[in-house]
Structure formats: C-alpha cells, structure tokens
C-alpha cells in the first residue's frame with residue numbers, strides 16, 4: 198500500500214516536472230512545486246502565480262488549497278518584510294471573501310502564510326506573527342500537522358473558487374474543468390450569502406461564519422458601531438474575528454476590553470485558539486485594569502483598596518436612618534452611588550435631581566434624592582478621610598488624564614464586550630480611549646442580559662451610531678429546546694440603543710437538546726446524580742444567584758468527590774472540572790450542561806429587582822448548549 202502510494206506520488210512529481218519544464222523558475226522552486234503537486238491525490242490543489250518567479254513583492258508565489266485550509270506560499274531566497282507577507286495574506290484573503298462552503302462563509306482563519314526558503318538558507322526560521330518560515334526540506338510539516346477543516350469536496354470547491362476569482366493564479370496538475378464532480382455532489386461555492394440551517398452540520402466558529410457575521414467583520418464603519426443580538430448569536434465570535442481582521446491589516450495595537458473583569462481573559466483564551474499568531478497585537482484587559490495601568494504609568498495612584506472602600510460605605514450605611522426606611526437594601530444604595538451618581542459622573546445635586554433613573558424604581562418618595570445625595574456626600578468624605586478611592590474614581594481619573602494628555606499612539610480599534618454593563622463614565626472612557634474615527638469603537642452587547650444597573654444613552658457620551666448597528670439572529674449555542682425554554686423568561690430590555698432582538702426572535706442553528714425540569718425534595722442528591730450521569734467529556738456548570746449559594750454548591754460537589762472549581766476565577770481555558778459560580782460570573786462562558794438549583798433566598802420584592810433577576814436568569818439558562826437542568830424543589 199505504502200509502496201503504491203509512494204509510486205503514485207513519484208508519478209505525480211514527474212508529471213509536474215514535465216508540466217513546469219518550460220517555466221523559468223529557479224531549480225529549488227521547481228523542487229518545491231513538484232513536492233506540492235505530488236500531494237494532489239491527498240486533496241491538495243496548488244495554484245501558481247503566473248508571474249512567478251517574478252511575482253510582485255506583495256503577492257504569494259503559490260496558493261495551496263487542501264483539507265487543512267489554505268496555504269499562502271511565498272518562495273523566497275531571503276526573509277520577506279512583514280508588510281510583504283501580510284499583504285500577500287490579505288490579497289489571498291480578499292479573493293476568498295464571500296466564499297460560502299456548505300454550512301457557512303469561510304473566515305480568514307483558514308489561511309496561513311508560509312515562507313519557503315531554499316535548503317541552504319541560514320536565516321531565521323519558525324513561526325512569527327506573520328508567517329511560518331521553513332526550508333524546502335521541511336515541506337512535510339505542512340501536510341502532516343494540523344487539523345482538517347474542510348472536506349475534500351470543500352477543498353476542491355474552494356480551489357475552483359480561487360481559480361475563478363483571478364487570472365493571476367493558475368492551477369497546476371489539476372484543472373477545474375476537467376476534474377469530475379464526485380458522487381454526492383461537490384458543494385458549490387456560492388456568491389450569494391446563505392443563512393445557516395439546522396440541517397447543516399455544526400461547524401467550527403474559527404473557520405465558518407454566517408453572512409451577517411462575516412459582513413460585520415469586514416464592514417468599514419465610519420464611526421462607532423454596535424453589535425447586538427440575543428444570547429449565543431455569536432457577538433463575541435464576530436468581535437474576535439473583527440479584531441483578527443483589523444490586526445492583519447495594520448501593525449497598530451487593538452484593545453479588547455469589558456466592564457466585567459473576567460470577560461477579556463475568557464475572550465483572550467478563545468482568540469488564542471483562533472489566531473494565536475496575532476495575540477501579541479491585541480491587548481485583552483478589563484476597563485478598570487486599563488485605567489489603573491494608565492494612571493500607574495503616569496505616576497498617579499491607582500490601586501483600589503477594596504476593603505477600605507467597603508468599610509467607608511458600611512460606616513455611612515450603619516449611621517443612616519433615612520435610606521434604610523426607604524428601601525432596606527445595602528446593595529440597592531451601593532448601586533445608586535456606584536452606578537447612578539458616580540457611575541454617571543454626577544457632581545452636583547442639581548444634576549442628580551433631574552437625572553433619569555430608568556429601571557431604578559418609581560415608587561420612591563420624591564425627596565429621596567436629597568437623602569441619597571447626602572448619603573453620597575458622606576461616603577465621599579469617608580473615602581477622603583481614609584485616603585482611598587473606589588473603582589469609579591479610577592475610571593474618572595483615567596478619563597481626566599486622557600483629556601489632559603491623550604495616548605501617544607491611538608489604538609487601531611477598541612472592542613467593548615458586554616457593553617450594556619458599562620457605566621456612563623465607563624462608556625466615556627472607552628470612547629476617549631478609542632476615539633470616534635472609522636472602525637475605532639465597536640460596542641458589543643445585549644440589553645436582555647443586562648445584569649447591573651445602568652440607564653444611560655449613547656448620546657450622553659457623545660456617541661452617535663448613525664445606523665452603524667447590526668443585530669445577529671442565529672443562535673449557535675443553545676439547542677432548540679433550550680432556546681425555547683429560556684425564551685419563556687420575561688427579561689425586559691432596558692438598553693434600547695441601536696437595533697436589538699429578544700431571545701424569542703433568535704433562530705436556533707441546532708435542533709434538539711434536553712431540558713430537565715426536576716421536581717422533588719432532595720435537590721442536592723438529584724443534582725449530583727444528574728451531574729455524575731453526564732458523559733466524561735461534557736463540560737458542566739452549576740450556576741447560582743448568590744455568592745453564598747455558589748460557595749455552598751462548591752462544597753457539596755467537592756464533598757461528593759466531583760472535581761469542581763470556582764467560575765469567578767476561571768479564565769476560559771478548557772477544563773474537565775465542573776464550574777460553580779453566580780449567574781453574573783457565568784457571562785462570557787458556555788457549557789454543554791448547565792444546572793440551576795434553587796436557593797433559599799427570598800424572592801425579589803421590587804419590580805426592578807425582579808427585572809434584574811429575570812435578566813440574570815436568562816443569561817444563566819442560555820449558557821447551556823445541550824442540557825439545561827432546572828430545579829423545582831417541593832417543600833416537605
């Protein structure tokens with residue numbers, strides 16, 4: 198078998214020798230081409246640049262399409278400039294744009310740039326941000342390593358697509374007209390976008406996007422833009438692809454940030470699985486960490502002493518008699534200060550008196566604002582007496598610092614994920630970091646998943662979308678049954694900026710799924726049994742409303758011998774441990790199975806607490822891909 202295989206490869210090599218005999222290529226380049234041509238029976242289709250060996254500097258000499266993707270090959274005696282290798286990549290990527298294969302549109306992640314040097318090359322080899330550099334004797338590496346992204350039919354269809362898009366590339370050793378269609382039909386490469394359907398197999402997000410996603414990845418936005426869409430519709434996926442797209446078209450830095458501190462690390466883990474070579478060009482950091490680093494870099498105090506801040510608040514709270522009477526919730530008044538007064542940068546009672554408090558409760562007496570303002574002033578006094586500042590102060594100071602002295606070098610682009618959780622000050626800071634120029638700011642979010650108090654409008658931060666908003670619709674995460682169940686949660690969207698869709702309007706890409714509505718007495722036993730019955734490779738999470746319930750379940754799981762870890766500190770890397778954490782910390786994550794036990798907390802007693810609870814519950818439910826387990830304990 199092996200002998201026959203090598204014999205066949207030798208025949209192909211010789212055939213290639215004959216075909217390329219009259220091309221004025223240096224002999225080492227011919228050897229490389231012969232080697233590539235010999236891989237045809239393994240489903241590799243080479244396309245040679247018709248100008249080779251006088252290929253323009255910023256073009257590939259060869260493009261090779263196979264099941265492992267598309268190789269953009271530069272045959273060079275010396276190391277090319279990074280601009281040349283990137284430009285060759287972008288040239289091939291533009292030819293590929295719009296190629297729809299089977300179940301989706303191909304993303305640029307199927308392309309890799311390879312620089313092949315003659316054997317005597319002594320310069321740098323190996324992987325860099327822009328390409329892999331090898332010598333001709335190492336070509337086997339290209340064929341033997343890597344995962345299969347495409348079927349053979351798809352590879353052929355893609356090779357034909359490239360052939361049809363340019364006269365610069367010519368097939369070697371294969372001919373689009375002559376290779377017969379294989380039985381079962383070669384998928385057509387369509388120019389028309391095709392919406393994904395449940396009938397198609399589920400594909401890898403790194404290589405396949407839908408037309409709405411790909412359109413937004415490649416679109417040129419003349420100013421700030423927004424991506425919205427219900428849970429699981431691929432907003433973060435799109436944002437990561439866009440970061441890669443922008444990174445490949447320039448050498449500037451990009452920033453991927455979020456008001457929720459754990460989101461950027463999880464996004465970075467995903468990006469690393471998609472385009473590790475570009476990771477150095479993108480900063481993944483929370484907005485607070487970014488602000489702190491800016492201040493520290495400019496010699497300004499920036500560390501928040503959380504414990505002392507809590508003490509300052511508690512001191513005022515313990516003295517208060519009025520606010521307790523209006524609403525006896527420490528969290529509510531903490532939010533009023535953090536999210537409404539300081540979070541909006543309000544610095545006078547007059548401004549506070551008239552500010553809109555959308556979603557913050559209408560039943561409070563009209564003079565509550567003067568009490569809340571006094572409370573806030575006392576809190577500020579406590580902070581200054583203790584010589585500390587809180588997270589809002591860090592954002593405010595960073596904003597003032599940027600106004601005083603802008604960044605020496607602007608980011609090429611800034612993506613803010615979970616943008617609905619920003620405070621107004623946070624939004625202003627993000628805008629100040631990015632600037633308002635073309636492609637500089639992309640806000641990604643979903644108002645139906647808003648978990649923290651908000652209530653601002655983009656215009657208050659000087660941002661205007663002017664129609665630069667897209668809403669995604671196809672849910673790639675939640676199987677149909679789960680989506681249907683989660684859509685029953687009445688989660689009100691208070692973040693009504695740009696286009697948006699409720700979860701009930703999302704279209705599931707994958708059918709089926711399992712929703713278990715457990716009724717019974719012994720919730721712990723039932724949950725453990727269901728968890729232990731999962732397949733070994735099933736990622737799972739137990740999600741709770743409160744921190745204390747999360748701690749409880751972590752203990753229960755560990756006591757039962759289940760490998761479990763805290764969700765709050767999880768960075769998104771693959772793990773076989775069951776993750777346990779709050780609904781809030783579940784943002785930016787997903788699991789095959791999600792368990793939602795019930796906890797002994799009194800139900801929310803105000804309309805806005807109920808709203809927040811519903812939005813958080815919707816977020817928690819939509820973390821599940823295949824199985825959603827919901828507890829309904831019966832009292833003894």
Ligand SMILES: Nc1ncnc2c1ncn2[C@@H]1O[C@H](COP(=O)(O)OP(=O)(O)OP(=O)(O)O)[C@@H](O)[C@H]1O
Pocket residue numbers: 301399400401402405406407410426427428429430431432433434435643646672673674784785786787819
């Ligand atoms: N075009 C696609 N093809 C295949 N899988 C996709 C596609 N787009 C997204 N996915 C997958 O769908 C899941 C949800 O994507 P993502 O996390 O980007 O959604 P999201 O809209 O940001 O979700 P949420 O708002 O709930 O956090 C992920 O597993 C992602 O890999």
